[in-house]
Amino acid sequence: MITPRTVAGTLELLPREQRIFQHMLDVIRRNYEKFGFVQIETPVFEHKDILLTKSGGETEKQVYFVQSTGGLQQGYAPDMALRFDLTVPLARYVAEHERDLAFPFRRYQMQRVYRGERAQRGRFREFYQCDIDVIGKDKLSSAYDAEIPAIIVRIFEELKVGDFTIHFSNRKILRGLLEDYGVYDGEKQTLILREIDKLDKAGRDKVRATMGELGLTQINADRLLDLVNHPGSNDQVLDSLLCIFSNNLTFKTGVGEVKATIDALRALGVSEKRTRLNLAIARGLDYYTGTVYETKIDAHPEFGSVCSGGRYDDLASHYTKSKLPGVGISIGLTRLFDVLRASDLLPDAPPSVQILIAQLDPGLSAEYLALATELRGAGFRVDTWLEQSKLDKQIKYADKSGIPVVLLLGADEKAKGTVVVKDMNAKTQSDVPRAGMIAKLREILGA
Amino acid sequence: MITPRTVAGTLELLPREQRIFQHMLDVIRRNYEKFGFVQIETPVFEHKDILLTKSGGETEKQVYFVQSTGGLQQGYAPDMALRFDLTVPLARYVAEHERDLAFPFRRYQMQRVYRGERAQRGRFREFYQCDIDVIGKDKLSSAYDAEIPAIIVRIFEELKVGDFTIHFSNRKILRGLLEDYGVYDGEKQTLILREIDKLDKAGRDKVRATMGELGLTQINADRLLDLVNHPGSNDQVLDSLLCIFSNNLTFKTGVGEVKATIDALRALGVSEKRTRLNLAIARGLDYYTGTVYETKIDAHPEFGSVCSGGRYDDLASHYTKSKLPGVGISIGLTRLFDVLRASDLLPDAPPSVQILIAQLDPGLSAEYLALATELRGAGFRVDTWLEQSKLDKQIKYADKSGIPVVLLLGADEKAKGTVVVKDMNAKTQSDVPRAGMIAKLREILGA
Numbered sequence: 001m002i003t004p005r006t007v008a009g010t011l012e013l014l015p016r017e018q019r020i021f022q023h024m025l026d027v028i029r030r031n032y033e034k035f036g037f038v039q040i041e042t043p044v045f046e047h048k049d050i051l052l053t054k055s056g057g058e059t060e061k062q063v064y065f066v067q068s069t070g071g072l073q074q075g076y077a078p079d080m081a082l083r084f085d086l087t088v089p090l091a092r093y094v095a096e097h098e099r100d101l102a103f104p105f106r107r108y109q110m111q112r113v114y115r116g117e118r119a120q121r122g123r124f125r126e127f128y129q130c131d132i133d134v135i136g137k138d139k140l141s142s143a144y145d146a147e148i149p150a151i152i153v154r155i156f157e158e159l160k161v162g163d164f165t166i167h168f169s170n171r172k173i174l175r176g177l178l179e180d181y182g183v184y185d186g187e188k189q190t191l192i193l194r195e196i197d198k199l200d201k202a203g204r205d206k207v208r209a210t211m212g213e214l215g216l217t218q219i220n221a222d223r224l225l226d227l228v229n230h231p232g233s234n235d236q237v238l239d240s241l242l243c244i245f246s247n248n249l250t251f252k253t254g255v256g257e258v259k260a261t262i263d264a265l266r267a268l269g270v271s272e273k274r275t276r277l278n279l280a281i282a283r284g285l286d287y288y289t290g291t292v293y294e295t296k297i298d299a300h301p302e303f304g305s306v307c308s309g310g311r312y313d314d315l316a317s318h319y320t321k322s323k324l325p326g327v328g329i330s331i332g333l334t335r336l337f338d339v340l341r342a343s344d345l346l347p348d349a350p351p352s353v354q355i356l357i358a359q360l361d362p363g364l365s366a367e368y369l370a371l372a373t374e375l376r377g378a379g380f381r382v383d384t385w386l387e388q389s390k391l392d393k394q395i396k397y398a399d400k401s402g403i404p405v406v407l408l409l410g411a412d413e414k415a416k417g418t419v420v421v422k423d424m425n426a427k428t429q430s431d432v433p434r435a436g437m438i439a440k441l442r443e444i445l446g447a
Numbered sequence: 448m449i450t451p452r453t454v455a456g457t458l459e460l461l462p463r464e465q466r467i468f469q470h471m472l473d474v475i476r477r478n479y480e481k482f483g484f485v486q487i488e489t490p491v492f493e494h495k496d497i498l499l500t501k502s503g504g505e506t507e508k509q510v511y512f513v514q515s516t517g518g519l520q521q522g523y524a525p526d527m528a529l530r531f532d533l534t535v536p537l538a539r540y541v542a543e544h545e546r547d548l549a550f551p552f553r554r555y556q557m558q559r560v561y562r563g564e565r566a567q568r569g570r571f572r573e574f575y576q577c578d579i580d581v582i583g584k585d586k587l588s589s590a591y592d593a594e595i596p597a598i599i600v601r602i603f604e605e606l607k608v609g610d611f612t613i614h615f616s617n618r619k620i621l622r623g624l625l626e627d628y629g630v631y632d633g634e635k636q637t638l639i640l641r642e643i644d645k646l647d648k649a650g651r652d653k654v655r656a657t658m659g660e661l662g663l664t665q666i667n668a669d670r671l672l673d674l675v676n677h678p679g680s681n682d683q684v685l686d687s688l689l690c691i692f693s694n695n696l697t698f699k700t701g702v703g704e705v706k707a708t709i710d711a712l713r714a715l716g717v718s719e720k721r722t723r724l725n726l727a728i729a730r731g732l733d734y735y736t737g738t739v740y741e742t743k744i745d746a747h748p749e750f751g752s753v754c755s756g757g758r759y760d761d762l763a764s765h766y767t768k769s770k771l772p773g774v775g776i777s778i779g780l781t782r783l784f785d786v787l788r789a790s791d792l793l794p795d796a797p798p799s800v801q802i803l804i805a806q807l808d809p810g811l812s813a814e815y816l817a818l819a820t821e822l823r824g825a826g827f828r829v830d831t832w833l834e835q836s837k838l839d840k841q842i843k844y845a846d847k848s849g850i851p852v853v854l855l856l857g858a859d860e861k862a863k864g865t866v867v868v869k870d871m872n873a874k875t876q877s878d879v880p881r882a883g884m885i886a887k888l889r890e891i892l893g894a
Contacts, residue, residue: 001765002497003766004539004767005494005543005762006539006543007490007492008494009495012488013487013488014547015550018485018486019485022486033828034823035828035829035830036803036829036830036831038462038466039465039466039469039799040460040462040465043454044460044491053449060518061516061518062515062516063516064513064515064516065516065519066512066514068510068511069508069509069511069512069563070563071627072512078514080521082513093459095451096453100461102844114491115505116515141832141833143833143834146816147831174522263813266813266814267813267820268817270743280812286611302886309829316451318448319448319449319450320448320451321448322633353483353485365714366710366711366713366714367592367714369714369715370715373715374713376482381480381483382481382483383482384594385471387583387586387588388588388592396549397550399551428745
């Protein structure tokens, strides 16, 4: 006998939680599609040389390699590895199928990715990512940058996870300002941006001191810190930026892009309270070159960002000579689900099975099957109990499975032309004429 | 520069085909849910000892092992492997979560599985399986056996793959008959059933001769072969079985179960032409102990069975002492998609993106975004062109992407309060007042 157990670092759900997870996937997918994104799926494994082109640091150390039985027996080094994100497969996909795709290419992809993390609470070795990206050929208007938060707002509103804010910024703004302040060296700029990222944890004094070491005067460091701590509305922060006198082109481009994003968010009908121009958002990755996004659940800053992304200059330079700028964002759904569950914030999902037809009288089996077919034809999701069991056992099954309605039909009801509709949540039941059954079920199920 | 390429034996699709694939997944899922099945998902990898318990023969030789970077560097043997079907993970899942599940447990699972097949046309190393199973605790009424083909009929009718037939049988019938004919040895019975499976290819004479070698008299071999070649309707085949005088309990049980299945299929409203009681269907696997199913596309017998399954006595004997009998079936969707595509039989899928809002005048950008929001609010899936490009380029994009409607809104239309609706399939366009726009779009899109 072997003890049944899953691999550590995976999230396997019981059916009722799986239903909620799938509901979240459905909400995300429906909204991605509403914004004109089309789906792709890629194989779980890629050739090793494809996956490991980036001088990726941490993620490369966490790759899972894949080896066939034959290859293992013959002592070969593995040739394949599991994807660790959806960005590298996207880059490979776009480069491979470039001629067959229409650009700007709006793709969504919702699949699991794999990382050899050390097993610990909240770290997953297998987790869902739900990504969107718009990929341009040669160029991509910054107008696309405003759509991304608009989509995420719809999704998080529909998921009912409480108030949330999409923080956004544009890396060109601080880069340009740093040039104005005499810091031209790209690496030093990156180090300063990283310091800003740490502001919450390290505190202002420490960050200012480090900024000094990296070449900023104290006055300029303070200017920068005041700006990234600006408490105002998007328009107010923008006004502060517009008041800064600078001839730096990077800075001016960044401010222009942010202004366009704010205008477009308004045109798209996104509520002002859902987004915040927050210059402290720098994202650690050098990969991003313009707009960056982070999403936070207002009541739970400890979750960190639950949805992040940004604008990049070139998606697939390892695989094609074409220049492919893009903008995208990713929802790490497994982690989001896990933190929401731990805080009892999971959304409700419509029940999977809506109706159980109980078996009161084995002589009426054909009747039960025909009733099930009728109800399925009317659009309901119907389970039929086909064992000879006590009613009590059948009701317990419905209760444990979360089925909201049980139908009871015995010889009496058959003779009268009725059916007993048992509402499991209201704990009530009523004898309903067959002609009124479907209306009654729609009423209870809100369907 | 690295050549972008997928691993051989995987099926990666362009967006328009991916849409059809996803449509097929959606149809399957919707029908599984309509019949009261609930979803589970399991991790892609399992501990090696969990996966390799079965004396599985072929599949075990095709397992893909998974190894972390650290494990590989230290020369450890891999501890994990990718699932090669959904049955072993189901068995592990049910055994692991037994106390939390409600029985009979109706589960569906639609995930990819992995086999280290030799790369050749039609053989996949990664492919989708879409499985349903009903698992009983200690017992499971044979009444459940009729629901399985009823579900598959709905799915294949909705997928519009042309006429198809679900062939079914019950292994107890031939086993019982063989006992009547003096063949009691289980292995010999299995060998004879395998011969029957080969009937189409090997021909009657050769099969009869082999049956003789396995202990059947020529008269009994002929009786058996007449029975498995019976050309009649389900009721006629059943009548022939009921006319056989036998006291063999296995045979009588099998005939009783088949009769119950035929009755239940009728009660479920399944068209007679969709199922065929075909005693030649034996399924190679010893795993199955009662009802067995194979599904064939009538016009394409060369596809073989595109959906198979059956009844088994005990799902998870390796992981639990509980007895868990079940019945299930599996659609191998990747292979089905592949053969349908090769024969130009893929179903139509509703378009992913329904409407492209073109950009005629950059000054109207805010107008376009607001229009997109309005249309999304009305339920449409809308792409917005945000580059400054010639209209020709935008129309080509819609055409290449398969977007059926393009909306044109310039200064003239804005002044008149109209919008030009371009129907890409009909190759017509009309100037529509904004108040009538949504009705017009619903008309064109049939939505």
